[in-house]
Amino acid sequence: MGKMIGYVEGADVYLIIALLIFLGVFIIAAIYMNLMSKEQITELANLPLDNTNNETNEKQN
Amino acid sequence: MQKETFNYDNKIVRNFAVATAIWGVIGMLVGVTIASQLFDPLYNFSSRYISFGRLRPLHTNAMIFAFVGNAIFMGVYYSLQRLMKTRMFSDKLSTIHFWGWQLIILAAVITLPLGLTSSKEYAELEWPIDIAIALIWVVFGWNMFGTIYQRREKHLYVAIWFYIATFITVAMLHIVNSFALPVDLFKSYSAFAGVQDALVQWWYGHNAVAFFLTTPFLGLMYYFMPKMANRPVYSYKLSILHFWSLIFLYIWAGPHHLLYSSLPDWAQTLGVVFSIMLIAPSWGGMLNGLLTLRGAWDRVRDDAMLKFMVVGLTCYGMATFEGPMLALKNVNAIAHFTDWIVAHVHVGALGWNGLLTFAILYYIIPRIYETKMYSKKAVNVHFWLATLGILFYAIPMYFSGFTQGLMWKEFTVDGMLKYPNFLETTLQILPMHMLRAFGGTLYLTGACIMVWNLWKTARTGKLVANEAAEAYPMVKEVKGEVQVAYWHRWIEKRPTQLLIFSFIAVAIGGVVEFVPAFLVESNVKTIPSVTPYSPLELEGRDIYIREGCNNCHSQQVRPFRSETVRYGEYSKSGENVYDHPHLWGSKRTGPDLARAGNTASKIYKDAGWHYQHMKDPRSTSEGSIMPAYPWLIAEDGDYSKIEGKITVMRKLGVPYVENYEMIAQEDLDKQAEKISNFLLKEKGIKVAKEKEIVALIAYLHKLGRDINTKEVATSE
Numbered sequence: 001m002g003k004m005i006g007y008v009e010g011a012d013v014y015l016i017i018a019l020l021i022f023l024g025v026f027i028i029a030a031i032y033m034n035l036m037s038k039e040q041i042t043e044l045a046n047l048p049l050d051n052t053n054n055e056t057n058e059k060q061n
Numbered sequence: 062m063q064k065e066t067f068n069y070d071n072k073i074v075r076n077f078a079v080a081t082a083i084w085g086v087i088g089m090l091v092g093v094t095i096a097s098q099l100f101d102p103l104y105n106f107s108s109r110y111i112s113f114g115r116l117r118p119l120h121t122n123a124m125i126f127a128f129v130g131n132a133i134f135m136g137v138y139y140s141l142q143r144l145m146k147t148r149m150f151s152d153k154l155s156t157i158h159f160w161g162w163q164l165i166i167l168a169a170v171i172t173l174p175l176g177l178t179s180s181k182e183y184a185e186l187e188w189p190i191d192i193a194i195a196l197i198w199v200v201f202g203w204n205m206f207g208t209i210y211q212r213r214e215k216h217l218y219v220a221i222w223f224y225i226a227t228f229i230t231v232a233m234l235h236i237v238n239s240f241a242l243p244v245d246l247f248k249s250y251s252a253f254a255g256v257q258d259a260l261v262q263w264w265y266g267h268n269a270v271a272f273f274l275t276t277p278f279l280g281l282m283y284y285f286m287p288k289m290a291n292r293p294v295y296s297y298k299l300s301i302l303h304f305w306s307l308i309f310l311y312i313w314a315g316p317h318h319l320l321y322s323s324l325p326d327w328a329q330t331l332g333v334v335f336s337i338m339l340i341a342p343s344w345g346g347m348l349n350g351l352l353t354l355r356g357a358w359d360r361v362r363d364d365a366m367l368k369f370m371v372v373g374l375t376c377y378g379m380a381t382f383e384g385p386m387l388a389l390k391n392v393n394a395i396a397h398f399t400d401w402i403v404a405h406v407h408v409g410a411l412g413w414n415g416l417l418t419f420a421i422l423y424y425i426i427p428r429i430y431e432t433k434m435y436s437k438k439a440v441n442v443h444f445w446l447a448t449l450g451i452l453f454y455a456i457p458m459y460f461s462g463f464t465q466g467l468m469w470k471e472f473t474v475d476g477m478l479k480y481p482n483f484l485e486t487t488l489q490i491l492p493m494h495m496l497r498a499f500g501g502t503l504y505l506t507g508a509c510i511m512v513w514n515l516w517k518t519a520r521t522g523k524l525v526a527n528e529a530a531e532a533y534p535m536v537k538e539v540k541g542e543v544q545v546a547y548w549h550r551w552i553e554k555r556p557t558q559l560l561i562f563s564f565i566a567v568a569i570g571g572v573v574e575f576v577p578a579f580l581v582e583s584n585v586k587t588i589p590s591v592t593p594y595s596p597l598e599l600e601g602r603d604i605y606i607r608e609g610c611n612n613c614h615s616q617q618v619r620p621f622r623s624e625t626v627r628y629g630e631y632s633k634s635g636e637n638v639y640d641h642p643h644l645w646g647s648k649r650t651g652p653d654l655a656r657a658g659n660t661a662s663k664i665y666k667d668a669g670w671h672y673q674h675m676k677d678p679r680s681t682s683e684g685s686i687m688p689a690y691p692w693l694i695a696e697d698g699d700y701s702k703i704e705g706k707i708t709v710m711r712k713l714g715v716p717y718v719e720n721y722e723m724i725a726q727e728d729l730d731k732q733a734e735k736i737s738n739f740l741l742k743e744k745g746i747k748v749a750k751e752k753e754i755v756a757l758i759a760y761l762h763k764l765g766r767d768i769n770t771k772e773v774a775t776s777e
Contacts, residue, residue: 014573015331021569022309022338029305033298045293047144047218048284 065213065534068527069142071429073155075524077135078422080163082512084131085418088123089505095120096498099650100491102678102688110174112688114609118185119173124410125183127166129274132418134162134201136281137224139425141205144221144284146214146532150207154200161197165190176607177247181262181642183269184238188249191239198235202228209556213532217556219300223280225556226308226563230272233567238265242709244702248603250709255637256323256585259645260578264315264571270406271311272567274414279307279346282374285421286353289366295352299345306342308563310335312570317388320397321619322645323634328574329390335570336388343381350374365440369420372448376412380405395470398615398649400490401462404455411451411504419443419511426515432522439514446507453500461493465649470623478626481663483652484682491686588635591767593715594760596703596729601760603706604698604753605644608690615646616655616764628653629662630768639715651687659765668736668758669744675754690754697751700729732759 097104098113105112142149149155168190172178178185186194205228209221238261240252253261287294294300316324316332351374354361361367383405387396396402427434434440468486471479480486594602605611618624620631632655637643656662666674673680676694678687707722733750736758740746748755 014327014577015334018313018331018570018573019334025305025309025566026302029302033301036298041297042293044216044218045287045297047214047216048140048220048287049291049293 062533062536064531066529066531067148069530070138070149070152070155070526071524071528072526073149073152073159074135074139074425075429075526076159077131077138078425078515080159081128081131081135081418081422082508082515084123084127084166085415086505086508086512088120088128089501089508091116091120091123093498093501093505096494096501098688099686100494100498102686105688107689107691109176109608109690109692112608112690114612114688115174115176115178115607117612118178118182118609119170121183122169122173122185123166125269125273126169129278129410129414129418130162132414132421133227133273133277133281134158135425136285136421137205137277140220140281140284141208141224143530144214144218145208145212146530147208147212150204150211154204154207158197158200158204161193161200165193165197168193172247176609178606178609179241179249179251179642180606180609180611180644181238181251181258181265182647183266184235184262187247188239188241188243189246191235191241195232195236195239198228198232202232206556206560213535215535215554217554217559218284219294219297219304220280220284221556222304222559222563223276223283225559226304226567227272227277227280229560229564230268230276230308230312230567233564233571234265234268234272237571238262242713244705244709248702248706250706250713251642252713253641254713254715255640255643256325256634257579258640258643259319259322259637260316260324260328260574262643263318264312264574267315267318268312268567270409271314272308274409275311276308278414278417279303281421282346282350282370282417285417285424286350286370289364289370289420289424290354290357290360292353292357295349295355299349303342303346303349305566307339307346309566309570310339310342312567313574314339314388316574317393318647319645320388320390320393321621322617323632323637325578325634328578331574333388333390337385340382340385343384344378347374347378347381365437365444366420366423368444369416369423369447372444373413373416373420376408376416376451380409380413383408394619394621395466396462397619398647399462399465399469400458400493401466402648404458404462407454407458408451411447411454415504416447419447419508422511422515426518427522429525429528430519430522431525432518434514435517435521436514439510443507443510443514446503446510450500450502450504450507453503454497455500457493457496457500461490461497464490464493469627469649470621472623478623481627483627484685487650487686488684585638586633586635587638588633588768591636591638593639593710593717594763595732596700596707596725597732597756597759598763599706599710599760600698600700600703600729601756601758601763602644604693604757605760608693610654611644611646613646613648613650613687615649615653617645618653618655624653626663628664629656629659629765633768636765636768639710641710641713641715654761654764656765658762659769661769662765667743668740668762669746671758671761672740672744672746672748672754675757693753693757694748696753697749698753698756700726700756703729 094104095113095116138149169186172187173185177187179187205224241249242252243249251258283294283300313335314332316328317336320329351371361371386392387405423434423440465486468480468489473479618628618631625631652664656664659665670681675690677689678685703725704722707717707725711717733755736755737748737750740748
């Protein structure tokens with residue numbers, strides 16, 4: 001069946017390449033993430049919250 | 062250092078909020094209308110402009126690009142200014158963006174009911190509107206990057222990463238999928254044909270879900286969830302991993318819309334594997350959002366806004382678990398083409414996009430109007446109506462989907478199809494369709510209450526069009542020590558890098574899938590007996606596109622016994638090489654039509670039957686929910702553009718002989734006359750050859766004819 005629907009010789013290689021590229025992206029992202037210090041993480045995570053100028057609005061709801 | 066003072070532009074946020082609410086209600090109203098047509102077609106009130114095939118694209122476009130689109134811009138304009146501690150880059154660009162987008166939607170509202178459509182799902186708008194979309198999208202990006210470059214905050218919070226990835230990916234998807242050659246201002250043919258067109262279309266279609274309905278909303282979730290809960294996101298590290306994995310994996314998953322089709326196997330496998338891997342980042346993101354509420358769950362009880370967020374995220378979790386399951390080949394074999402898929406997308410659209418949008422509206426409006434919500438009770442009522450609406454929508458549709466999937470495949474002990482008449486399976490699910498329309502009505506009612514409540518809220522307050530703010534200017538980094546210490550923080554501060562890397566991440570998937578599919582000859586096996594459409598058939602095909610028949614009928618027989626017995630030989634990629642665009646469809650509200658012209662197929666009907674059926678489907682198929690098309694019988698076709706159409710098709714590679722366009726009209730007349738004569742002589746039906754029905758019949762009889770295995774001579 002596979003042959004009849006149109007099968008390219010050796011195309012499975014695309015799947016393997018794709019998975020390897022993803023593995024690369026994932027590992028780089030993981031390393032990158034782990035190199036960040038706790039303070040940096042906290043600082044970044046708090047970016048949306050440190051909105052001093054919005055103080056008055058904050059309290060209302 | 063001195064703090065600088067500046068203003069946030071709340072007016073543009075308010076404008077997008079109003080547009081979100083209005084288009085949302087309109088889009089849902091259209092949704093309830095077409096839902097009603099699916100248990101009684103009379104709800105189209107015999108008007109061609111609101112017939113199902115024309116109205117469904119309006120519904121999907123309105124929900125995706127008008128409701129969700131405006132919601133994205135509302136949320137982005139609100140959060141971006143505050144995260145970057147600056148006003149939007151240019152008020153002028155904001156205004157152009159706002160009005161440009163509304164005009165595009167208006168153009169959709171006018172052209173789609175008129176039947177001006179490219180037929181490509183979620184990209185139906187014709188080429189001039191496509192160009193306008195691209196331009197306005199660039200204005201949005203320009204304004205966003207301008208704002209980012211003039212920021213006072215060094216770091217780019219993860220929400221902005223999602224916005225940037227959204228911008229660049231949507232631009233890429235839209236431009237590539239819209240490649241087409243125009244015939245005139247209102248008509249164009251896709252540059253791609255058949256299986257390649259399908260691949261590009263679903264690479265686009267799937268990633269419209271990913272990068273229009275998901276990534277921008279994840280960005281909004283990462284901003285508004287912490288704001289509403291008043292605590293930082295559960296894990297910022299997780300959000301980084303979430304971002305890169307999600308954008309990288311999503312782009313590959315498109316082919317899961319084409320399982321068991323004539324798309325090459327390797328591409329289907331890629332789609333399956335990446336879809337399954339997508340569970341990880343999707344659930345990572347959902348948990349990250351929900352866990353942000355750790356220690357604040359008591360507030361969820363009293364704060365309806367947080368309830369919307371929690372149920373919205375839960376729906377996201379359900380839809381992103383279900384998606385990969387649907388991508389498994391054995392599940393897909395049953396679920397594809399059925400109402401199950403419709404249930405699936407609505408859990409995502411009503412649950413995730415809808416509920417988050419409502420929460421954000423309830424957050425923003427009282428703040429920019431410096432007041433409180435007019436009625437907290439009404440917010441609660443809205444929450445329950447929306448939640449019940451989703452349940453009443455989804456549960457019947459799942460049930461309907463299973464029913465269709467199983468009935469289509471069921472054989473008797475003697476090896477015959479248990480339900481050889483497709484109509485039986487349709488009649489079985491009508492009660493489910495009624496319940497679904499009820500669910501939709503509940504959801505719409507909730508939205509109307511919200512509009513009223515927001516309106517009242519705005520009336521009690523006053524818009525703070527320019528909200529005063531202050532912040533320290535951004536310090537320029539000195540080269541040297543700072544950079545060494547923070548070398549690995551580079552991307553948080555470099556929007557351009559982020560843009561480039563996101564683009565690379567999303568481009569890889571497209572390139573790996575497209576290049577072989579387009580270059581390797583053997584991917585599309587040509588079939589010598591398959592010939593281009595005759596002029597009359599081509600015109601008939603354009604009528605099929607105009608009426609949006611592809612919104613109910615597929616043209617792709619999958620290689621299962623249940624389908625080959627019902628419809629005939631399964632579809633091969635070589636059959637569609639002249640199909641600009643492909644018309645495979647994605648849903649079988651009616652039977653597959655790929656073999657409608659193949660006399661060996663059980664689905665084959667003669668011209669007389671088609672005439673009666675198109676005039677009044679219930680006359681041939683009692684209880685059918687297919688709309689009637691009396692105007693095809695009453696009106697003459699406008700074939701004045703046939704010359705141009707043939708020329709464009711030839712430019713796209715369809716092998717019409719040289720100068721064929723000169724005699725196209727003549728050929729068209731000849732073929733039409735043959736059909737008209739057949740109807741008169743054999744069936745006693747008097748139809749002038751100029752009528753549109755004649756062209757449509759010619760087209761239906763072309764479908765699958767070229768691979769006719771039983772050479773029965775029939776005169777149309």
